[in-house]
Amino acid sequence: MKQPLPKFEKVVADHDSSFKVQELDQDTVCPNTRWHFHPEYELTYISNGVGKRQVGTHLSTFTDGELILLGAYVPHFSFSMGKPQMYQEITVQISPEFIHSQLFELPELRCIKYLIESAKFGISFGKSTKQKVEVLLRKLVKADGFTRIPLVLEILNVLAVSQESTLLNARVLNLNSNSQNIEKVSTLFQYIEKNYQKKIELSSIARELAFSETYTCRFIKQTTLKNLTQIANEFRVAKACELLVNTNSPISEICYSVGFNNLSNFNKQFKTLTQNSPRSYREEFWNRATT
Secondary structure, three states: OOOOOOEEOOOOOOOOOOEEEEEEEOOOOOOOOOOEEOOOEEEEEEOOOOEEEEEOOEEEEEOOOEEEEEOOOOOEOOOEOOOOOOOEEEEEEEOHHHHOOHHHHOHHHHHHHHHHHHHHHOEEEOHHHHHHHHHHHHHHHHOOHHHHHHHHHHHHHHHHHOOOEEEOOOOOOOOOOOHHHHHHHHHHHHHHHHHOOOOOOHHHHHHHHOOOHHHHHHHHHHHHOOOHHHHHHHHHHHHHHHHHHHOOOOHHHHHHHOOOOOHHHHHHHHHHHHOOOHHHHHHHHHHHHOO
8 A cells, every 4th residue: 555645734823923833731732643744834842751753754762852943844743752741842833934034134134044944954952942942932922913023033043043953854855855755755664663563674665665675775875864774773762762651561571562683782772872771761751750
């Protein structure tokens, strides 16, 4: 069966506004985790807890909340996972008409224009930037009309001058890119999601993509800058993170349930991708969730 492309999400801006601003908690956060895209630029702030980033071809986890900026048409999943009791999320979706207005041609806003151009890769920000932006976002939630504009510009400026930003993708994957590549990458990810618990054979991937095995290797490397083993391990570790924070299952059991065939390799890959051991990752999350 042909795998679907990311779904288009229609974003309806707030009344008489260029922005849609939402404040969510553990009871109101959207449970929909489908892969989707939209023409609006999106800034998501998550105050605490762990989550999974799947943005374009990037897959990783965060452990202490998140602040992430996405450009137009960048396919992504929602970021919530293993929500603690006091989960808080603020999302700002900015209309393309505002982003592409002549306002950002002003020399004073040149750094913001560069930020906007870089958002096509997906950008994650560090702790001190999150703290600065949180204060402004809480003001934005309560603002309306003209007062929203200077707040949004101030938020974008804080992001633009941040010294702790990380580009999530090495190249652009959005719906303005080659649509066939988008479809093939979607097929690749969804095949891995269905089969991560067992050995993933290159020959099976090639059949799914309708490519030769040689071209499949080249295609994966060219579009993701990773090989098949790296992508599969990233997905398995992300699944392990979910199980570590949402279940009491022994670590050895989690290791095999997500497709690793020995505990030593699981621990090594987990540490490489999260800079933490599975045990300390779980303990750190549970300690945070109970404080």
